[in-house]
Amino acid sequence: MAQSAYLPGVTIQNADVLDSPRHSAVVRVTHWIHTLSFFGLAVSGFGILLAHPRLYWGETGGVGTPSVLDLPLPFMLGGPSSWGRSLHFLSAWVCVLTGLFYVLFGLFTRHFWKNLVPRKTDFGWKPIMQVISNHMRLMRPTEAESQSYNVVQRLTYLAVVFVLFPLVIWTGLAMSPAITSVFPAIVIIFGGQQSARTIHFFAANFLVLFLIVHVAMVCLAGFKNRMRAMITGHSAAGKDLLL
Ligand code: HEM
Numbered sequence: 001m002a003q004s005a006y007l008p009g010v011t012i013q014n015a016d017v018l019d020s021p022r023h024s025a026v027v028r029v030t031h032w033i034h035t036l037s038f039f040g041l042a043v044s045g046f047g048i049l050l051a052h053p054r055l056y057w058g059e060t061g062g063v064g065t066p067s068v069l070d071l072p073l074p075f076m077l078g079g080p081s082s083w084g085r086s087l088h089f090l091s092a093w094v095c096v097l098t099g100l101f102y103v104l105f106g107l108f109t110r111h112f113w114k115n116l117v118p119r120k121t122d123f124g125w126k127p128i129m130q131v132i133s134n135h136m137r138l139m140r141p142t143e144a145e146s147q148s149y150n151v152v153q154r155l156t157y158l159a160v161v162f163v164l165f166p167l168v169i170w171t172g173l174a175m176s177p178a179i180t181s182v183f184p185a186i187v188i189i190f191g192g193q194q195s196a197r198t199i200h201f202f203a204a205n206f207l208v209l210f211l212i213v214h215v216a217m218v219c220l221a222g223f224k225n226r227m228r229a230m231i232t233g234h235s236a237a238g239k240d241l242l243l
Contacts, residue, residue, distance in 0.1 A: 021233030022147070027111065028230055030102040033094065038211070040091030045204060047084030050076040055201055059192030068198055096169055103161065115149060116158050122151035141221055146235065153217075156210065164207055171200035 023031075053073035054061070061067065106112040121127070131152045134141075141150070149157065173179045174187040174196035190196040218226045229235035 022229040022235050023233055024109075024111070025233065026102065026105045028233060030098045030105075031230060033098045034102070037091045037095040037098065038207070040087055041095060042204070042208060044084040044087035044091060048088060049201070050074070052077075055198040056194035057191070057198060058194050061194040092169075092172060095165075099161075099165055099169075106161075112158070112161075116154050116161075118151045118154045122154070127151050128155075135217070135220065138220060146221065146225070156214075160207070160210055164203055164210070167203045168200060168207065171196045171203065175200065 049071070050073060052075065053071040054063075054067045055069040055071070056062075056065065057068050106116075128151055131150045135152075170186065171190065174190055175193055180187045180193075187193055187196055190199060225235045
């Protein structure tokens with residue numbers, strides 16, 4: 001096995017690293033199941049929203065009471081929300097269970113620590129601004145950079161996994177009378193069910209925004225290669241680099 005591989009301008013001391021899968025099987029399988037369940041959640045969530053496209057703050061809200069936001073959508077009572085609820089709850093459980101499995105796996109194998117927590121050299125504005133400026137100029141990462149996540153990816157993935165998804169799940173549970181009758185603190189902390197619904201809506205929108213930017217970045221970095229790595233575990237670049 002080669003001990004070093006040459007890339008223009010970069011020497012990788014131990015090429016074994018290129019031989020190992022870019023993404024582990026658990027990360028890949030949970031990522032794609034999770035993506036499917038997210039589409040189910042987004043479509044059904046939109047259907048449910050159409051039944052009452054207004055957002056309130058506090059415990060109660062309804063037509064004739066002051067709202068926080070009136071979405072420019074038609075009220076469609078008895079519309080997609082009837083099948084939307086079943087799909088939403090089914091997708092939510094798939095999303096929660098695969099997410100939980102991924103998080104436990106990441107904690108036990110130190111995946112988060114090794115691959116998602118920014119390295120010491122990444123801290124500070126300079127490396128972050130460098131990545132942002134490269135993206136703004138639509139510069140593709142080098143093959144060596146493609147072998148790990150950059151600092152902006154790491155911070156974004158951590159925020160999505162440990163802040164946005166837990167917030168969406170928590171506010172979702174806070175809207176369930178069955179759950180809040182047993183654990184009222186879950187909804188009290190938000191100031192009521194309508195506040196939980198409003199926060200749920202905005203957090204879900206941030207996730208959709210993340211998804212759009214995430215897929216755009218995958219395209220920028222090289223769609224075929226990145227997708228191959230996320231599906232098979234190996235990128236073509238990694239194989240080519242083995243001397
Ligand atoms: C809501 C849906 C999605 C979420 C929450 C999500 C989240 C993530 C996360 C957290 C990672 C890092 C995984 C790890 O190493 O632990 C990742 C990687 C990746 N995702 Fe997604 N993803 C979503 C949808 C998608 C979609 C639709 C695509 C492609 C069309 C995609 C393509 C990829 C690729 C290629 C990588 C590896 C990136 C790289 O090697 O630089 N993801 N995603």
